[in-house]
Amino acid sequence: MKKVVILGAGYGGLTVAHRLRDYFRPEEMDVTVISRERTVYENTIFPALLTDDVREDETRFDAMETMGRRGNHFVEAEVEEILTESNEVRTSKGTFDYDYLVVALGGAYEENFSSIPGSEHAFMHHPLTHFLRIKERLLSMDEVNAVIGNSTGSPIEGPSYQLALIIMHQIRSRGIKGSVTLVTQSPKGVFGMIPSPGVSEAANRLFMEQGINLVMGDSLVEARRDKVITKNGREVESNLTSILPKLSAPKVVRDALPVNKDGYVDVELPSFRVKGLQNVFAVGDLAQGMVQARTARGAMIAGENVASTLGKELKGIQRPLYRQGVLCVFHGGGIAGMLRFDVDERPRVNFVVSPIFTKLKIIYSRLLVRSGFNVPYHAAPTFA
Numbered sequence: 001m002k003k004v005v006i007l008g009a010g011y012g013g014l015t016v017a018h019r020l021r022d023y024f025r026p027e028e029m030d031v032t033v034i035s036r037e038r039t040v041y042e043n044t045i046f047p048a049l050l051t052d053d054v055r056e057d058e059t060r061f062d063a064m065e066t067m068g069r070r071g072n073h074f075v076e077a078e079v080e081e082i083l084t085e086s087n088e089v090r091t092s093k094g095t096f097d098y099d100y101l102v103v104a105l106g107g108a109y110e111e112n113f114s115s116i117p118g119s120e121h122a123f124m125h126h127p128l129t130h131f132l133r134i135k136e137r138l139l140s141m142d143e144v145n146a147v148i149g150n151s152t153g154s155p156i157e158g159p160s161y162q163l164a165l166i167i168m169h170q171i172r173s174r175g176i177k178g179s180v181t182l183v184t185q186s187p188k189g190v191f192g193m194i195p196s197p198g199v200s201e202a203a204n205r206l207f208m209e210q211g212i213n214l215v216m217g218d219s220l221v222e223a224r225r226d227k228v229i230t231k232n233g234r235e236v237e238s239n240l241t242s243i244l245p246k247l248s249a250p251k252v253v254r255d256a257l258p259v260n261k262d263g264y265v266d267v268e269l270p271s272f273r274v275k276g277l278q279n280v281f282a283v284g285d286l287a288q289g290m291v292q293a294r295t296a297r298g299a300m301i302a303g304e305n306v307a308s309t310l311g312k313e314l315k316g317i318q319r320p321l322y323r324q325g326v327l328c329v330f331h332g333g334g335i336a337g338m339l340r341f342d343v344d345e346r347p348r349v350n351f352v353v354s355p356i357f358t359k360l361k362i363i364y365s366r367l368l369v370r371s372g373f374n375v376p377y378h379a380a381p382t383f384a
C-alpha cells in the first residue's frame, strides 16, 4: 500500500485528496491530509461578504469531516519541517513518513504582507479577518477615500478589482461621499496581463463608468496613516488602503524544496512534480504554474494533474492532464462579470459582463463548500 501525505487543505490539496480516492481503493493507497485548521474557507467569495449576499457561515466547511467521509485521514497540525531525504514531515503533532508527498500550503501572503513598509496602516484583502474588518470600517465611515492595489509582482489582481467595485457600490448605496482608486500593475489597466487588448479596454471603461479612478502601470509599495506611496512615486490620499502582496512559497517550503527566482517551487509541467524529487509534487499558489496568475482554479487543475500522474504511474489508468488558465468570475456589488483565458492550440479569451454572474459566483461557491472542494470539472482544455 502506498502512503500519500498531502500538506495543506486548500483548493489544491483537497482536490488531490478527493481525486486519489476516486482512483485508488483504501487498501491500495493511504491518504493523509495535514493542515493548520480543520475549518476551511472558500476564500474566492470573500469580497461578497461586504455585501448582504453572502454570510460568513456559508463560506466554510469542516475538512476533517469531509476527508473522513472519503476514507482519508485528516490531521490538524502545523507543518514545521519537510525532510525530503528521509521522506518525512515534522509537524506540531509528530513526524509523518510518506511514499509520495504533495505540498499545497498556499502562498506566503502573511509573510510578504508584513514586509510591506507601513503594513499596519493597511488591510490585506486575503484572509477572512481582514474582510470582516474592512466591512466594519466601511460601515463606520462618513467619507471614504479608498486605495486598492497590489505589490509589485503580485500574481492575482482579481480580488483587488472586486474589492474596488464593491466599495464603490457601498459608497453609492449608502449615499456617502467618497472615492475609490484602483492601482493596476499593467499599463493596459484592468486584466491588462491577458494578451487581448480589447478585454482591458472594455474592462477599463466598465470600471471608469462605475466612478473608479484607475492608476495603470503602477503598484503599491508603502502605506502611511493617511496616504499610499506607489512604485512610480505617486502619493495618493487614503483613509482605507488594502494591498495584496507579492507571493512566493512560504518559508517552510522554500527551506526544503527547489525554488525559482521568484520564490515559487520549481516543478515539471504538466505533472507538477518537483524538479529533482521523483516522489514530491507541489501545487497551487506556492508552485510555478503554466500562467502567471495564481488562482483557485489553477490550484485545482494542478491537483487534478498530480492525481492523474499518480493514477497512471501506479495503476496504469488514463486520466486527463489539464492546461491551467485564468477564470475570474467577479461579483462587484452592483455589477458582475466573467473573464476566462485558456491556451489550447491558441489563446482563447472571453470577457462577459452580466448581473447573472453574481448568482453564478454564489452558486459555484456553495458547490465548492458543500462538496469540500470536490468539483471535478473545470472546463479546462487538456493536453493531447
Ligand SMILES: Cc1cc2nc3c(=O)[nH]c(=O)nc-3n(C[C@H](O)[C@H](O)[C@H](O)COP(=O)(O)OP(=O)(O)OC[C@H]3O[C@@H](n4cnc5c(N)ncnc54)[C@H](O)[C@@H]3O)c2cc1C
Pocket (backbone or CB within 6 Å): 007, 008, 009, 010, 011, 012, 013, 034, 035, 036, 037, 040, 043, 044, 045, 046, 047, 077, 078, 079, 080, 104, 105, 106, 107, 125, 126, 127, 156, 158, 159, 250, 252, 283, 284, 285, 286, 294, 295, 296, 297, 298, 299, 327, 328, 329
Ligand atoms: C479575495 C480573493 C478572491 C479570489 N478570487 C478568486 C477567483 O475568483 N478565482 C480563482 O480561481 N481564484 C481566486 N482567488 C485565488 C485563490 O483563492 C488562491 O489561488 C487559492 O486559495 C490557492 O489555493 P491553494 O490550495 O494553493 O492554497 P490555500 O487555499 O491557501 O490553502 C493552503 C492551506 O494550507 C494551510 N497551511 C499553510 N501553511 C501551513 C502550515 N505551515 N502548516 C499547516 N497548514 C498550513 C492553510 O491553512 C490552508 O488551509 C482569490 C483569492 C482571494 C484572496
